[in-house]
Amino acid sequence: MRGLLNLATLFLASVPTVFGANSAGCGKAKTLTSKQYSMQVNGKNRNYFLNIPDNYNQNNPYRLIFTWHQLGGSAQKIVNGEDPNKGGVLPFYGLKAIANNSAIFVVPDGLNAGWGNQGGEDVTFFDQLVKTVEADLCINTDLRFSTGFSYGGAMSYALACARPEMIRAVAVISGAQLSGCSGGSKPVAYYGQHGTSDSVLNVSQGRQLRDKFVANNGCQKPASEPQPNGGNSVKTVYQGCKSEYPLTWVIHNGDHNPSQVNSGSSTPFAPGNSWEFFTQFK
Numbered sequence: 001m002r003g004l005l006n007l008a009t010l011f012l013a014s015v016p017t018v019f020g021a022n023s024a025g026c027g028k029a030k031t032l033t034s035k036q037y038s039m040q041v042n043g044k045n046r047n048y049f050l051n052i053p054d055n056y057n058q059n060n061p062y063r064l065i066f067t068w069h070q071l072g073g074s075a076q077k078i079v080n081g082e083d084p085n086k087g088g089v090l091p092f093y094g095l096k097a098i099a100n101n102s103a104i105f106v107v108p109d110g111l112n113a114g115w116g117n118q119g120g121e122d123v124t125f126f127d128q129l130v131k132t133v134e135a136d137l138c139i140n141t142d143l144r145f146s147t148g149f150s151y152g153g154a155m156s157y158a159l160a161c162a163r164p165e166m167i168r169a170v171a172v173i174s175g176a177q178l179s180g181c182s183g184g185s186k187p188v189a190y191y192g193q194h195g196t197s198d199s200v201l202n203v204s205q206g207r208q209l210r211d212k213f214v215a216n217n218g219c220q221k222p223a224s225e226p227q228p229n230g231g232n233s234v235k236t237v238y239q240g241c242k243s244e245y246p247l248t249w250v251i252h253n254g255d256h257n258p259s260q261v262n263s264g265s266s267t268p269f270a271p272g273n274s275w276e277f278f279t280q281f282k
């Protein structure tokens with residue numbers, strides 16, 4: 001009886017889930033671990049960190065989240081996090097702490113500590129990362145996400161433009177068009193956040209990125225441009241977007257800061273907002 005039950009459990013565990021597309025790594029013993037790796041991309045050495053839940057289950061298709069650093073930052077700084085009270089980001093943009101072991105993180109390192117994406121080389125890096133990770137790990141290929149602050153937001157935007165079929169949603173924190181937009185004609189679920197006092201990449205630049213996907217996603221523009229409510233951010237969920245392609249815009253009155261908080265709060269709002277946006281997709 002016990003043997004039969006175990007057999008049934010084993011069998012059920014190896015049946016692919018009905019929804020979502022599972023990567024080739026599903027059901028296989030993994031060889032990758034949580035550490036730094038490197039690969040060759042167009043003849044250049046590229047570094048990245050992988051972070052896999054300690055209780056990884058090879059039969060569970062995970063979300064795959066790309067977290068791109070800011071100019072002058074590094075993958076190591078995203079993995080470790082930096083003091084949010086001094087303009088730093090929480091580890092993995094604060095998402096790992098919320099994810100409760102439901103996501104695998106890829107943290108790439110930029111050439112010259114940025115995402116110039118010359119000739120599309122950083123998009124090619126992304127392509128190769130997806131291939132490498134998904135050959136070994138169990139990923140729900142309908143649930144790939146990308147986020148980043150500043151240059152990292154620009155890189156997420158570049159992916160939304162160039163790889164709309166591979167990315168389910170992006171969260172662009174204080175971004176601008178710095179990494180190009182090859183393609184850029186298809187819808188992608190889009191979360192954008194920007195400060196009206198941004199002294200590095202002004203808010204018009206953030207709105208410009210947003211408006212590309214307002215148009216691509218078929219959303220209606222609100223009658224007037226959303227404004228912050230004093231020291232509190234204002235979240236606008238755009239109406240009329242094509243189903244599966246929502247768009248959320250968060251405006252605040254702060255500067256170029258990935259860890260902006262609302263008045264009276266000590267918790268940056270980007271992580272919770274981005275996580276909520278990403279996990280509306282199952």
Ligand SMILES: *[C@@H]1O[C@H](CO)[C@@H](O)[C@H](O)[C@H]1NC(C)=O
Pocket residue numbers: 100
């Ligand atoms: C985290 O995930 C585990 C396993 O799925 C679940 O039992 C637990 O309730 C979750 N915890 C939170 C805080 O969501």
Ligand SMILES: *[C@@H]1O[C@H](CO)[C@@H](O)[C@H](O)[C@H]1NC(C)=O
Pocket residue numbers: 202204205
């Ligand atoms: C915002 O920055 C861009 C790029 O530097 C610049 O072209 C534009 O004039 C600025 N807009 C405003 C309203 O300051």
